[in-house]
Amino acid sequence: MTSLQHVNPRVSGIRVSAHSTLQSLAAHITQQIMTGAQKPFKEVLDVSSGDPHKTGMKPISFVRQLMKDNSLPLDVRLRAQRLLEICDGQSVGAYSATSGLLHVRQSIAEFVMRRDDGVPSYAEDIFISSGSQRALMVVIKLLDKGGETQTGVLTPVPSPHHLPIILDETGVTPAPYQLIEDHGWAVHPEELHRALTAARRRCEPRAVYISNPGNPTGHVQDRKSIEEVIRFAAAERLLLLVDEVQQDSVHGHSREFISYKKVLFEMGKQYSDTVELVSFHSLSNACMGECGQRAGYMEVVNMDPEVMLFADTVLCADISTPVIGQLALDLMVGPPKPGDPSWDTHTQEILLIRTTLSQNAQRAQQFFNSLPGMSCQSVMGGIYLYPRLHLPSEITEQAKVLEVEADVLYSRRLLEEEGVLIGAGGTTDSYHLRFCILVPPHTLEEVLARISSFHLRLWADIRTLTEV
Amino acid sequence: MTSLQHVNPRVSGIRVSAHSTLQSLAAHITQQIMTGAQKPFKEVLDVSSGDPHKTGMKPISFVRQLMKDNSLPLDVRLRAQRLLEICDGQSVGAYSATSGLLHVRQSIAEFVMRRDDGVPSYAEDIFISSGSQRALMVVIKLLDKGGETQTGVLTPVPSPHHLPIILDETGVTPAPYQLIEDHGWAVHPEELHRALTAARRRCEPRAVYISNPGNPTGHVQDRKSIEEVIRFAAAERLLLLVDEVQQDSVHGHSREFISYKKVLFEMGKQYSDTVELVSFHSLSNACMGECGQRAGYMEVVNMDPEVMLFADTVLCADISTPVIGQLALDLMVGPPKPGDPSWDTHTQEILLIRTTLSQNAQRAQQFFNSLPGMSCQSVMGGIYLYPRLHLPSEITEQAKVLEVEADVLYSRRLLEEEGVLIGAGGTTDSYHLRFCILVPPHTLEEVLARISSFHLRLWADIRTLTEV
Numbered sequence: 001m002t003s004l005q006h007v008n009p010r011v012s013g014i015r016v017s018a019h020s021t022l023q024s025l026a027a028h029i030t031q032q033i034m035t036g037a038q039k040p041f042k043e044v045l046d047v048s049s050g051d052p053h054k055t056g057m058k059p060i061s062f063v064r065q066l067m068k069d070n071s072l073p074l075d076v077r078l079r080a081q082r083l084l085e086i087c088d089g090q091s092v093g094a095y096s097a098t099s100g101l102l103h104v105r106q107s108i109a110e111f112v113m114r115r116d117d118g119v120p121s122y123a124e125d126i127f128i129s130s131g132s133q134r135a136l137m138v139v140i141k142l143l144d145k146g147g148e149t150q151t152g153v154l155t156p157v158p159s160p161h162h163l164p165i166i167l168d169e170t171g172v173t174p175a176p177y178q179l180i181e182d183h184g185w186a187v188h189p190e191e192l193h194r195a196l197t198a199a200r201r202r203c204e205p206r207a208v209y210i211s212n213p214g215n216p217t218g219h220v221q222d223r224k225s226i227e228e229v230i231r232f233a234a235a236e237r238l239l240l241l242v243d244e245v246q247q248d249s250v251h252g253h254s255r256e257f258i259s260y261k262k263v264l265f266e267m268g269k270q271y272s273d274t275v276e277l278v279s280f281h282s283l284s285n286a287c288m289g290e291c292g293q294r295a296g297y298m299e300v301v302n303m304d305p306e307v308m309l310f311a312d313t314v315l316c317a318d319i320s321t322p323v324i325g326q327l328a329l330d331l332m333v334g335p336p337k338p339g340d341p342s343w344d345t346h347t348q349e350i351l352l353i354r355t356t357l358s359q360n361a362q363r364a365q366q367f368f369n370s371l372p373g374m375s376c377q378s379v380m381g382g383i384y385l386y387p388r389l390h391l392p393s394e395i396t397e398q399a400k401v402l403e404v405e406a407d408v409l410y411s412r413r414l415l416e417e418e419g420v421l422i423g424a425g426g427t428t429d430s431y432h433l434r435f436c437i438l439v440p441p442h443t444l445e446e447v448l449a450r451i452s453s454f455h456l457r458l459w460a461d462i463r464t465l466t467e468v
Numbered sequence: 469m470t471s472l473q474h475v476n477p478r479v480s481g482i483r484v485s486a487h488s489t490l491q492s493l494a495a496h497i498t499q500q501i502m503t504g505a506q507k508p509f510k511e512v513l514d515v516s517s518g519d520p521h522k523t524g525m526k527p528i529s530f531v532r533q534l535m536k537d538n539s540l541p542l543d544v545r546l547r548a549q550r551l552l553e554i555c556d557g558q559s560v561g562a563y564s565a566t567s568g569l570l571h572v573r574q575s576i577a578e579f580v581m582r583r584d585d586g587v588p589s590y591a592e593d594i595f596i597s598s599g600s601q602r603a604l605m606v607v608i609k610l611l612d613k614g615g616e617t618q619t620g621v622l623t624p625v626p627s628p629h630h631l632p633i634i635l636d637e638t639g640v641t642p643a644p645y646q647l648i649e650d651h652g653w654a655v656h657p658e659e660l661h662r663a664l665t666a667a668r669r670r671c672e673p674r675a676v677y678i679s680n681p682g683n684p685t686g687h688v689q690d691r692k693s694i695e696e697v698i699r700f701a702a703a704e705r706l707l708l709l710v711d712e713v714q715q716d717s718v719h720g721h722s723r724e725f726i727s728y729k730k731v732l733f734e735m736g737k738q739y740s741d742t743v744e745l746v747s748f749h750s751l752s753n754a755c756m757g758e759c760g761q762r763a764g765y766m767e768v769v770n771m772d773p774e775v776m777l778f779a780d781t782v783l784c785a786d787i788s789t790p791v792i793g794q795l796a797l798d799l800m801v802g803p804p805k806p807g808d809p810s811w812d813t814h815t816q817e818i819l820l821i822r823t824t825l826s827q828n829a830q831r832a833q834q835f836f837n838s839l840p841g842m843s844c845q846s847v848m849g850g851i852y853l854y855p856r857l858h859l860p861s862e863i864t865e866q867a868k869v870l871e872v873e874a875d876v877l878y879s880r881r882l883l884e885e886e887g888v889l890i891g892a893g894g895t896t897d898s899y900h901l902r903f904c905i906l907v908p909p910h911t912l913e914e915v916l917a918r919i920s921s922f923h924l925r926l927w928a929d930i931r932t933l934t935e936v
Contacts, residue, residue, distance in 0.1 A: 022879055026889040041887030045915050047904045048891035093758040130598060130762070131787060162787070169785050290561040292791035294598070294762075317637050319599060319630070322790040323760035411490055419509035421494040423516035436515045447513050 020316070022048065027097075075340040083327045092327065095320040098312050100128025100297070104330045108297055111333035115247075116262040125300050127311055128329065130321050132245050132282040132296030133162055138314045139241060139278055139298070140170045142307060143206050152203035153241070154195055156187070158386060158427050160215040160243065161434065175199030177208075181388065181430075184377045185217035189228045196236060207239035208232070213246040213257065216386045216423070216434045218361070218379025220255040226263045233275055240277040245296070249286035251358035252380030261301055277301040283325055286383050286438055287353050288332050295325025353438075357383065360437040360444050367448050372459050383438040389431040394462050407431035413458070418450040488784070490516065495565075541809040551795045560795065563788040566780050568596025568765070572798045576765055579801035583715075584730040593768050595779055596789050596797065600713050600750040600764030601630055606782045607709060607746055607766070608638045610775060611674050620671035621709070622663055624655070626854060626895050628683040628711065629902065643667030645676075649856065649898075652845045653685035657696045664704060675707035676700070681714040681725065684854045684891070684902045686829070686847025688723040694731045701743055708745045713764070717754035717906075719826035720848030729769055745769040751793055754851050754906055755821050756800050763793025821906075825851065828905040828912050835916050840927050851906040857899040862930050875899035881926070886918040 026044050033039055086103040088094035099105070105123040112121035129135040144151045152173040155163055167174050177195035179185045192208065199205045210229060213220045221229075233240045242260045250257045261279055265272045282296035300308060335350075336342040361379050368376035368387040376387035391406050399406035411424035411433065423434025437444065494512050501507055554571040556562035567573070573591040580589035597603040612619045620641040623631055635642050645663035647653045660676065667673045678697060681688045689697075701708045710728045718725045729747055733740045750764035768776060803818075804810040829847050836844040836855040844855035859874050867874035879892035879901065891902025905912065 022876070022883060022889060022892065025880060026883055029883065029887065039887060040885065041918070044883070044887045044889055045911060045918070046889040047907060047915055048889045048902060087760070091760070093756075093760050095759045130790070133785075133787060137785065165785055169782070288561075291563045292555070292559070292561045292788060294788060294790045314637070317601075317605065317633055319601060320760060320762065322598070322762045322793060324792055325790060408490070412493065415490060415494055415497065415512070417508065419497065419507060419512040421490060421512055421514040421516045424490065434516060439515060443513060447515055450509070450513070 075336060075342050079331070083330060087323060087327075092323040094323070096128075096323050096326060098316045098318075098320070100126070100321055101323070101326050104128060104326050105297075107330045107333050108299075112259075112261070112299060116259055116265070119262050119265045121261075121299065125303075125308075126297055127300070127315060128295065128297045128321050128326055129315060130294040130296075130318060130325070131284065132243070132280040132298065133166060134318070135278075135280055135296060135298040136241065136243075137166050137170065138311055139207075139239075140166060140172055141314050142310055143239070144170055144172050145204070145206075150203035152199050152205035154192065154199065154205055154208040154238070156209065156211060156214075158216055158432065158434075159209075160211055161423065163209065173199075173203040175203065175205050179214070179217055179219070181377060184380075185214055185219040185386070187219075187221065187225055187229060189232050192229070192232050196238075205236075205238065207241050209241045209243070210260070211243040212260070213244075213250060213381030215243065215246065215382055216384035218377070218382045218384055218386065220250050220252060220257065220380040220382075222255065223258055223263055226258060226260055227267060230260065230264055230267060230271060230275060234271055240275060242277065242279045244279050245282040245285050246382040247281065247285070249354065249357055249383060250381035251354060251361055252378065255380040257381065261299070264301070274302060276303055278303070283329050283332055285332075286357060287350050288328070289438070290325070290328050293325035293328050294322050295329050297329065356441060357438055360439070360441065361385065363441075363444065364435065364437050364448065367452075371452070371455050374455070383436055385435040385437055386432050387435065389433060391431055392462050392466075394465055395458075405431070407433060410458075414451065414454050418454045420447055420450045420454075422451075543804060543808040543810050547799070551798060555791060555795075560791040562791070564596075564791050564794060566784045566786075566788070568594070568789055569791070569794050569798075572596060572794050573765075575798045575801050576767075580727075580729070580767060584727055584733070587730055587733045589729075589767065593771075593776075594765055595768070595783060596763065596765045596794055597783060598762040598764075598786060598789050598793070599752065600711070600748040600766065601634060602786070603746075603748055603764060603766035604709065604711075605634050605638065606779055607675075607707075608634060608640055609782050610778055611707070612638055612640050613672070613674075618671035620667050620673035622660065622667065622673055622676040622706070624677065624679060624682075626684055626900065626902075627677070628679055629891065631677065641667075641671040643671065643673050647682070647685055647687070649845060652848075653682055653687035653854070655687075655689065655693055655697060657700050660697070660700050664706075673704075673706065675709050677709045677711070678728070679711040680728070681712075681718060681849030683711065683714065683850055684852035686845070686850045686852055686854065688718050688720060688725065688848040688850075690723065691726055691731055694726060694728055695735060698728065698732055698735060698739060698743060702739055708743060710745065710747045712747050713750040713753050714850040715749065715753070717822065717825055717851060718849035719822060719829055720846070723848040725849065729767070732769070740770075742770060744771055746771070751797050751800055753800075754825060755818055756796070757906070758793070758796050761793035761796055762790050763797050765797065824909060825906055828907070828909065829853065831909075831912065832903065832905050832916065835920075839920070839923050842923070851904055853903040853905055854900050855903065857901060859899055860930050860934075862933055863926075873899070875901060878926075882919065882922050886922045888915055888918045888922075890919070 026046060029039070030044050033043065084090045084092070086101055102123060105126040105128060108126045109121040109123045113119065127135060129138065140153065143153070150173045152175045153167060154177055155167070155174040157176045157178050164174060175195055175198070177191050180188050180191065187210065196205055208229070230240070240260060244259060247257045247259065259279065260277055264275055264277060279299045280296065283293055284291040284296070336346045364385050365376045365379060368374045368385065373390045373392070374387055375390065376385055379385055389407055389410060391410070395409065396406045399409045402409060405425050407424040411422050414420050414422060439447070494514060497507070498512050501511065552558045552560070554569055555564070570591060573594040573596060576594045577589040577591045581587065595603060597606065608621070611621070618641045620643040621635060622645050623635070623642040625644045625646050632642060643663055643666070645659050648656050648659070655678065664673055676697070698708070708728060712727060715725045715727070727747065728745060732743055732745060747767045748764065751761055752759040752764070804814045832853050833844045833847065836842045836853065841858045841860070842855055843858065844853055847853055857875055857878060859878070863877065864874045867877040870877060873893050875892040879890050882888050882890060892900070907915070
């Protein structure tokens with residue numbers, strides 16, 4: 001990633017159109033006017049693209065009435081007005097720039113600086129996209145060198161369930177490293193080294209993907225663990241792809257979220273000037289949970305500016321990230337302040353979600369550890385539990401006959417018999433369930449009761465079989 | 469596209485996860501419950517994925533207050549309520565199914581049937597995506613066979629300015645066919661044949677892309693012309709990719725919009741049972757113009773069901789189309805009815821947009837035809853004019869020195885000197901501008917005044933030069 005020649009030739013082969021060159025010039029001229037340059041005109045009129053709201057065509061009321069309200073707290077109305085003002089044509093129906101609304105990118109950079117105790121962050125390093133997975137897809141596309149040698153990415157086992165699809169679609173080889181269950185699903189540097197050496201026999205690994213807080217493991221790395229990973233990436237010249245989407249939901253008592261970027265910058269210039277890092281965050285995180293709005297972003301650190309241009313090129317195929325989602329991102333990174341009319345409500349809602357998450361985690365973890373043939377590591381953050389199933393041979397044999405993984409078979413029967421959909425699979429040599437704990441407490445209790453009923457019935461059946 | 473073995477191996481290589489198999493089963497069970505099947509539970513509880521609104525977690529008020537209102541016309545409130553009910557967890561913040569909300573897909577199918585005078589349309593053939601371009605990208609990805617032989621798509625010259633980027637990114641070869649300017653930018657079958665023969669020397673053409681109403685030409689095909697293209701596609705076994713995004717904005721007096729699908733079905737079973745067709749439509753069209761919401765759809769006809777499954781697989785990488793955009797699609801295909809409180813306002817707004825478009829088209833066309841060195845074909849629909857620049861050799865020589873296309877040079881100087889951004893380029897042997905006419909009339913007048921000022925100054929300069 002440090003030089004242009006390594007960018008996916010299919011990406012660098014995308015021709016920059018005359019249209020986008022003209023658009024850049026128009027943006028430049030607008031910028032000049034805003035900073036006081038004298039021109040024979042006061043504003044640039046854009047009639048080059050079919051974006052009617054931008055040029056002032058009035059949006060259809062029937063759609064818009066669903067999205068406006070005059071009976072709201074003052075700070076909400078002011079915020080809505082300010083956010084609309086940053087949209088072209090003051091309309092959420094107008095396209096935004098490819099990498100997102102500049103105002104929102106600036107808000108995100110300020111949020112990152114506050115979060116990281118002043119480590120600098122710049123709007124031009126922030127790329128807004130239709131969700132963090134889309135941003136990841138962009139980087140993976142850039143990484144892929146094409147040609148004979150397969151490009152590889154070190155990926156955790158277990159991993160977020162969407163990761164394999166993204167790698168498959170881009171044709172990049174996953175190079176699995178195992179998270180250590182007995183150590184609460186920690187990342188071990190020896191295991192990263194082992195995985196890298198093994199991967200080099202079949203591909204050219206160019207990046208390491210980390211999920212922290214861990215999806216689905218619930219592990220949260222401490223500073224020492226993050227330093228180890230950074231040193232590994234530095235020594236092996238790997239790009240760090242850090243999924244920090246659940247950064248707002250650390251609920252263990254003994255851990256806090258520390259960003260990879262903050263640790264990187266505190267390790268000194270030897271690291272902070274050289275290690276390439278991309279951090280992903282999302283509107284679909286625990287507290288906001290606005291999954292259907294489709295917005296997220298990545299911040300890139302130490303990426304070659306020429307390569308960054310290509311990130312823009314790939315995002316360009318998406319045309320624009322949904323504008324309402326971008327505005328919601330602005331709210332996520334800039335919540336109401338003390339004294340604002342909405343502060344009380346907002347703070348209570350966030351607190352309620354965090355409390356629910358923390359209590360649900362404890363409750364569900366105790367529940368799984370109380371069942372025969374189940375065990376569950378302590379979780380420190382994120383929105384998943386990943387309990388282990390110690391299945392008797394009767395079940396694993398039955399699964400073999402049916403040609404499914406035994407944990408998938410367990411989930412299928414649970415779904416059919418009790419109507420609970422729980423994720424399964426993801427590791428090859430042991431059996432686990434993937435359980436999202438961010439549900440209302442009464443739903444959690446209902447789910448646990450159904451699981452209990454199914455699980456104990458299954459275990460009783462097996463005992464009967466064994467005794468016969 | 470008629471058989472599975474031809475699908476892009478990178479797409480067919482995407483592994484279906486255990487998770488998505490379980491999700492399908494959960495959907496099936498839910499369907500069974502809804503149709504009266506007796507189960508030991510009344511609903512499926514989903515704790516497999518991190519989608520808190522779906523399971524009933526309350527969305528953060530600060531975001532949602534921007535989107536609700538109780539002071540609206542009754543039909544708007546009822547519609548909002550009904551639309552929210554079809555969302556998981558009654559929240560636009562919950563993910564939707566990969567191919568879109570089933571209710572909206574059904575609404576679209578009903579709209580298509582009404583539009584096409586009863587030609588059947590089915591929700592399962594409708595794929596909702598983050599804009600029509602994204603749907604096109606999905607089909608192009610499926611088409612690409614990989615391997616040694618390049619896959620080709622016949623593409624019009626001029627074409628929508630986004631088309632080359634999509635083809636470049638997927639590595640599919642454009643095989644250009646020329647629209648006939650002197651015939652009002654018509655599609656000529658002889659030219660399609662010529663382009664196909666030429667293309668076969670360097671790639672394997674598998675589809676023909678049509679833009680109707682034409683972007684940027686403003687041409688609207690009549691029934692005879694559509695029949696010719698369909699016969700061509702049938703004879704050459706090409707997939708028809710029809711961009712019908714501007715179907716609601718035919719403003720010429722002598723034309724109406726007829727869909728390719730309707731014509732196909734009226735040509736008899738010999739065609740309607742065999743010709744593969746994909747039609748694209750978008751929320752970013754003329755009347756709605758909700759570009760920043762990112763929603764569109766495609767309807768597929770005669771596509772192998774197994775291939776359609778892969779369309780779902782590719783869309784799966786996007787996780788979900790923005791839900792608010794999908795709800796706006798529902799409004800687009802199901803506008804208020806006579807008698808509804810919103811009917812008057814809505815009908816007037818649509819009429820105003822259509823009138824503006826039609827008057828702007830006439831006004832701008834006359835304007836361009838009145839300028840020296842400019843000519844403009846009559847437009848019948850769409851939101852663009854595509855006037856031709858007959859540039860004197862002084863300008864084309866200067867462009868050669870500066871190594872840009874002469875029309876791009878013209879646009880650049882217009883932008884720098886008068887602050888008007890107008891599209892340029894797109895054809896190789898003549899010079900054109902790409903002008904979006906869907907702007908408020910006073911903006912149009914301002915733009916035309918600036919163009920006039922620039923253009924006449926340029927022409928006067930050249931005359932002076934020539935006389936000296």
